[in-house]
Amino acid sequence: MKICMIGAGYVGLVGGACFADLGNTVYCVDKNKNKISMLNNGEIPIYEPGLNEVVKKNYLSKRLKFTTDLSLAVSSSDIIFICVGTPTSKKNRSADLHFVFKVAAEIAKSIKKFKIIICKSTVPVTTGDKIEKIISKRVNKKLFEVISNPEFLREGEAIRDFRFPDRIVVGSNNKKAINKLKSLYEPLIKKGAKFFSTSRRGAEMIKYASNAFLATKISYINEIANLCEKINVNVEEVSIGIGLDQRIGGRFLRVGPAYGGSCFPKDTKALTVTGEMYNTDLSIIKSVIKSNEKRKILLTTRVKRILSNKIKNKKISFLGVTFKPNTDDMRQSTSLTMIPFLSKNGAKITYYDPTGKKNEFSSLKNVSFCNTIDNACNNADLVIIHTEWEEFKALDFKKLSKKKKFKIFDIRNLYSVKDMKKKGFNYYSIGR
Ligand code: UDX
Ligand code: UDX
Numbered sequence: 001m002k003i004c005m006i007g008a009g010y011v012g013l014v015g016g017a018c019f020a021d022l023g024n025t026v027y028c029v030d031k032n033k034n035k036i037s038m039l040n041n042g043e044i045p046i047y048e049p050g051l052n053e054v055v056k057k058n059y060l061s062k063r064l065k066f067t068t069d070l071s072l073a074v075s076s077s078d079i080i081f082i083c084v085g086t087p088t089s090k091k092n093r094s095a096d097l098h099f100v101f102k103v104a105a106e107i108a109k110s111i112k113k114f115k116i117i118i119c120k121s122t123v124p125v126t127t128g129d130k131i132e133k134i135i136s137k138r139v140n141k142k143l144f145e146v147i148s149n150p151e152f153l154r155e156g157e158a159i160r161d162f163r164f165p166d167r168i169v170v171g172s173n174n175k176k177a178i179n180k181l182k183s184l185y186e187p188l189i190k191k192g193a194k195f196f197s198t199s200r201r202g203a204e205m206i207k208y209a210s211n212a213f214l215a216t217k218i219s220y221i222n223e224i225a226n227l228c229e230k231i232n233v234n235v236e237e238v239s240i241g242i243g244l245d246q247r248i249g250g251r252f253l254r255v256g257p258a259y260g261g262s263c264f265p266k267d268t269k270a271l272t273v274t275g276e277m278y279n280t281d282l283s284i285i286k287s288v289i290k291s292n293e294k295r296k297i298l299l300t301t302r303v304k305r306i307l308s309n310k311i312k313n314k315k316i317s318f319l320g321v322t323f324k325p326n327t328d329d330m331r332q333s334t335s336l337t338m339i340p341f342l343s344k345n346g347a348k349i350t351y352y353d354p355t356g357k358k359n360e361f362s363s364l365k366n367v368s369f370c371n372t373i374d375n376a377c378n379n380a381d382l383v384i385i386h387t388e389w390e391e392f393k394a395l396d397f398k399k400l401s402k403k404k405k406f407k408i409f410d411i412r413n414l415y416s417v418k419d420m421k422k423k424g425f426n427y428y429s430i431g432r
Contacts, residue, residue, distance in 0.1 A: 001184055003027070004077035006070060006103050008035060010262070010329075011120055011151045012083030013044075014051060014158040020058035022187050027065050027073035039066040047328035047355050050159040070103075074110040079184065081149075082107075082131075083120045086266070093269035095124055104131045108138040116177050118149045122207050122267055124274045128171070128200040147172040148200045149181065150207035155261065156326030167194040171203025208274070211267040212285050217252040218259045219291045225255040225431025226298070235431025236413060255430045257334035257386065257411050258295040260323030265292070265332040296337040299411065303342065306409055306428055307382060312346035317380040317406075319373065320387025321353045321361075328355035334411075335386050336360060343367050352376035354389050373400070380406040388412040397425055 001024045005016040008030040016028040030036050035045045042059070044052050058064035067073055074080055084099040100121055107117060117135065119128055132146040148171035153161035168185050172178050178197050182189070189195050198206070225235040235255055243250025259265070268289050275282035307314050323333035330336065335351075339361060343349050349367040351358075357369040370376035373391070377383050377400045385392055385408070393414050400406075407426040408415075420427035 001025075001079060002077045003184075004029060004073040004080045005083050006030075006073070006081065006107070007084035007099075007121070008032075008039065008045075008066065009083065009085060010046060010048070010155055010158060011153065012081070013039075013046065013055070014048060014153060014162055015081065015083065015120065015151065017051060017054040017058055017064060018159065018162045019184075020064040021054050023063070024184070025063050025065075026058075027067060027077060029067055029070050029073045031068060031070075033068055036066045036068050047326075048158050049156065049326050054159060070106050071110040074107050074115070075112065077115070079116045079118065079180070080107060081118045081120045083151075085262075086121050086123055086270075087262075088266040088269055092273070094273040095122070095266065095270040097123060097127060097130075100127065100131065101134055104134045105138075108135040111135070111139045111143055113143065115144050116147060116180060117144055118147045118181075119204075120149055120151045122150060122211075122263065123148075123204060124208070124270055125201045125204045128204060145172065145174050145177040146200070147174075147177055147181065148203035150203055152207075152210065155329055156324055163188065164191065165193045167196050169203050169206050170195070170197045171200040171206075172197065173199060208267055208271045211263055212271050212288070214252050215259055215264040215268050215292070216284065216288045218254075218256075218264075219288045219295075221253045222255050222258075222295055222430075223291060228431040233431075234417075238431075255413060256388075257299055258292045258337075260332035260334060262329060262331045265289075268292075296334050299334065300338050300341050302428075303338070303382070303384070303409060306407055311342060313348065314346075314381045315348045315350065315379055316342055317370075317376045317383045318349065318351035318353075319376065319383060319385045319392050320389050321351050321358060322355060322387050325387050325389040330358055330360050338384075338386075339367060340364060350376045350378075350380070353387070354391060377401070377406065379404050382407045382409060385410045385412055385414055388414060398423070401425075 003019050003024050004027040005012040006029045008028045013028060016026045020026040038045050082100060082103055084103055086095045089096040100123060128146050128148050135144055150169055170178055170181050182195055221239055224238060228235040239253040242248050243253050268285050272282050272286050304311060321335040322330055339349055343364050343366045350370050352370050352373050361367045383406050410429045413429045417432050
């Protein structure tokens with residue numbers, strides 16, 4: 001099939017490369033000229049394991065093309081995916097849809113024959129109706145169909161998640177369009193993905209309800225961890241114990257910092273706004289958001305406690321600053337709250353992250369990037385394991401703390417409390 005992905009971000013670029021890999025011809029469009037020229041020069045603008053190989057292979061076979069020319073890409077394709085970002089609005093908690101609407105108006109200009117227009121961006125219920133209205137101002141309704149097909153891939157696991165999704169959700173009342181999508185996804189369905197079709201609004205709702213539910217699971221176990229810490233119970237065992245009940249399920253019950261990333265924080269907020277618009281109190285989601293915000297402060301307070309309330313001039317080293325491993329994405333990472341607070345209170349921060357230096361910290365006083373774990377931990381008073389990158393899972397703390405014995409705060413519970421105690425480390429973790 002001939003496909004066009006508008007917005008070559010995490011969703012559009014990964015989706016485009018993977019659709020091309022299934023044998024389709026794909027145009028990836030982005031308004032960012034720099035991004036497109038990088039891609040045309042064989043460089044990948046985001047850190048995503050495995051993406052480079054898939055892009056390269058399909059680019060060389062000419063199934064995958066990169067362009068800033070939206071009109072060319074739309075007129076050359078039968079299926080058009082809208083994959084531009086929907087960040088939280090600068091004015092309130094709602095999703096900023098202006099990119100989506102702008103792209104819809106641009107698509108309309110290039111429709112001369114029938115096109116299926118699919119919204120993959122995460123958008124509030126009824127956005128599909130609005131996209132349809134924008135396009136129909138210019139184009140006869142017989143010449144296009146607007147469908148919702150939310151994407152559920154996770155950063156850092158994006159290729160695998162795209163190729164082996166649990167389900168493919170398609171929202172439309174048009175049988176022909178649903179069948180077209182079913183054949184596009186046929187190779188994934190054959191491998192076991194469930195294909196589920198529903199109304200367009202239903203599909204939009206499923207995406208928000210899924211993300212909010214997963215965010216709820218994480219906040220739930222994090223709060224249980226807070227209690228476990230006080231009553232000497234190991235939260236890891238509680239996670240396993242409750243997760244073994246198939247009605248609950250063991251995934252997304254890992255304790256850690258506040259959940260972050262480009263989706264959970266913005267989607268939970270946007271869903272409560274939709275609730276308010278329709279006079280429905282989504283009190284559970286509201287309290288999840290509150291709990292997650294509180295968590296960032298709670299962890300900073302814990303750091304203070306570990307350092308006996310003396311932060312000034314203490315050297316604190318962060319291992320990992322991204323919101324999760326295998327990504328360079330800093331959006332809504334807990335480190336963005338912890339590091340500025342600690343540096344403002346006089347701590348000297350060093351950090352190491354496998355994806356390198358972060359602009360987010362470059363204007364902060366007393367915050368510096370180190371290009372090795374050794375350098376970051378050198379002379380530290382406290383080492384904080386913030387992100388669970390593989391390379392932090394088997395550290396030689398004896399060697400790292402040779403010059404000066406430091407305390408360790410493992411926010412991802414990578415090490416065993418018993419082992420660390422036996423080795424004589426001053427070790428703190430979550431819910432244990
Ligand atoms: C996607 C979604 O589409 C979002 O709604 C969902 O919640 C998360 O996944 P993501 O792929 O993470 O967003 O977005 P991002 O990495 O920010 O990429 C968006 C791309 O679209 C950028 O490269 C941007 O330059 C491009 N863009 C944006 C356009 O090409 N045109 C525009 O008008 C706006
Ligand atoms: C999420 C959804 O999982 C995905 O389906 C959707 O398409 C986009 O949003 P992503 O944000 O990329 O994906 O990563 P995810 O693995 O879900 O992690 C989100 C946050 O939750 C991270 O900060 C992560 O550290 C945290 N998390 C996740 C936990 O703290 N515990 C867990 O058990 C799982």
